[in-house]
Amino acid sequence: MLNCTECESPVSVPADAVEGEIVACDVCSAELEVACLEPLELILAPELSEDWGE
């Protein structure tokens, strides 16, 4: 079990998670990105702008 980088609450990562997958913290709603699988590591996901994709 990993902890949220923002609020230190435990965050469950799906067993089938892949690198780059975004996992939301249930407590503070922070979006955490799976930075590495072995060992499992979470980083705070960069904020995405709604303007992207155009």
Ligand SMILES: [Zn+2]
């Ligand atoms: Zn959190």
